[in-house]
Amino acid sequence: MTRHPAPLPENQAEKQCMLCGRCLEVCPLFAATRREELAPRSKFLLAQRLEAEPGALRAVAADKLAALCLACGRCEAACPQGMCAPSLVARLRARHPGWQGWFWRQWIEKGAALWPAASALSGLAPAGLMRKGRPAQALAGLKALRPAAGIAPWMRVAQFDKPGAGRKAVVFPGCLARNLRQDWTDKALALLAGLGYAAANETGFTCCGCTLGHAGQPAAQAEMQRRNLDAWRRAGRPLVAVFCATCRCGLRAYPDADLGWEPGEATAWLDAIQPLSGLFGDTAFETMPDAAPPRVHYHTPCHGAGGGHDAAWLRSVAGNRLHTISDGRCCGMGGVLQLAAPDLSRTVAGALWEFFAAKPGEQVLTGCSGCVLQLAATAPQGVAAAHWLDALSTPT
Numbered sequence: 001m002t003r004h005p006a007p008l009p010e011n012q013a014e015k016q017c018m019l020c021g022r023c024l025e026v027c028p029l030f031a032a033t034r035r036e037e038l039a040p041r042s043k044f045l046l047a048q049r050l051e052a053e054p055g056a057l058r059a060v061a062a063d064k065l066a067a068l069c070l071a072c073g074r075c076e077a078a079c080p081q082g083m084c085a086p087s088l089v090a091r092l093r094a095r096h097p098g099w100q101g102w103f104w105r106q107w108i109e110k111g112a113a114l115w116p117a118a119s120a121l122s123g124l125a126p127a128g129l130m131r132k133g134r135p136a137q138a139l140a141g142l143k144a145l146r147p148a149a150g151i152a153p154w155m156r157v158a159q160f161d162k163p164g165a166g167r168k169a170v171v172f173p174g175c176l177a178r179n180l181r182q183d184w185t186d187k188a189l190a191l192l193a194g195l196g197y198a199a200a201n202e203t204g205f206t207c208c209g210c211t212l213g214h215a216g217q218p219a220a221q222a223e224m225q226r227r228n229l230d231a232w233r234r235a236g237r238p239l240v241a242v243f244c245a246t247c248r249c250g251l252r253a254y255p256d257a258d259l260g261w262e263p264g265e266a267t268a269w270l271d272a273i274q275p276l277s278g279l280f281g282d283t284a285f286e287t288m289p290d291a292a293p294p295r296v297h298y299h300t301p302c303h304g305a306g307g308g309h310d311a312a313w314l315r316s317v318a319g320n321r322l323h324t325i326s327d328g329r330c331c332g333m334g335g336v337l338q339l340a341a342p343d344l345s346r347t348v349a350g351a352l353w354e355f356f357a358a359k360p361g362e363q364v365l366t367g368c369s370g371c372v373l374q375l376a377a378t379a380p381q382g383v384a385a386a387h388w389l390d391a392l393s394t395p396t
């Protein structure tokens with residue numbers, strides 16, 4: 001899975017698409033639309049044509065078409081040439097950022113003020129207003145910022161394992177938890193303490209920067225990376241527990257960036273970044289049957305393919321209650337694509353919901369903040385979508 005949200009690497013320019021078509025088999029945009037012009041190989045062909053003959057195509061229009069991408073990274077993992085569409089798209093968006101890139105940067109950088117305000121305002125919209133079309137979709141997106149409705153904890157810790165052995169651990173909350181879901185961070189800290197870590201609330205972290213890179217905002221991305229690295233250094237280089245797959249992917253990409261690493265520090269950083277559910281060791285969990293939904297589904301985040309810890313843990317706790325796992329399917333979040341092409345985002349989400357065939361009363365859990373928002377905004381009536389932390393009670 002891609003670790004390259006930053007601009008196109010030097011050696012990428014030497015790679016050539018062989019038109020083998022393997023990327024078409026995994027691209028969720030192509031799968032949902034069957035539009036060849038949206039497929040990864042079309043993006044590379046367009047980019048190659050523009051580089052070979054700069055005047056052959058209208059550059060702005062071609063760049064915009066090529067930039068219609070979810071940045072899921074599935075094509076890179078499938079490509080025998082290692083062609084990386086998210087890196088290409090980041091470069092194209094940086095060349096023509098437009099209002100979407102600017103807006104996305106404000107949305108992330110000023111999230112502490114904007115997100116709570118947008119969440120509160122969405123609750124004031126009169127019922128029945130904006131039932132259809134893009135205004136209704138935008139309103140649903142803002143309402144998804146609010147805490148998950150229809151989810152009460154139905155899993156709990158029965159007996160802690162203590163793998164932490166007193167090591168210092170902090171939580172990297174990511175934008176959604178930092179701005180609106182403090183309860184996720186509190187729950188993660190309580191879990192770390194129960195696991196025997198010296199859990200500390202590190203407030204110096206900011207956005208991982210991942211989606212800023214994809215949005216063509218490399219300077220803003222680099223600034224976030226520097227701030228997070230500095231916070232980690234100040235905290236004494238502790239273990240960093242992460243419960244958002246996209247954050248984890250973004251953080252693990254830091255060694256690719258020139259951040260003034262000290263000798264051995266990049267390796268220590270990679271060792272320190274750990275998925276929260278991967279730290280549970282032999283901790284015993286149990287379900288609370290009276291509170292549990294009849295069926296649960298799990299959406300595997302595109303950027304979580306390198307981990308898989310969340311799904312394995314949920315399967316071990318939920319047992320047969322866990323019905324469907326969406327490996328290999330994207331929710332359509334796509335970061336700035338929400339602004340550039342919201343209908344495409346919706347089309348991809350529709351394909352995922354068709355796959356789940358979830359019924360009222362059922363839940364879809366996931367392990368990525370962006371996926372939580374997209375799933376909550378697009379869920380069928382009566383189906384709850386949330387982070388798995390929402391379904392786990394806070395250990396006491």
Ligand code: SF4
Binds near residue numbers: 027030074
């Ligand atoms: S990153 Fe994802 S959406 Fe974009 S071209 Fe590759 S597979 Fe398709």
Ligand code: SF4
Binds near residue numbers: 022082
């Ligand atoms: S998998 Fe790679 S080489 Fe094959 S068509 Fe897609 S981008 Fe080109």
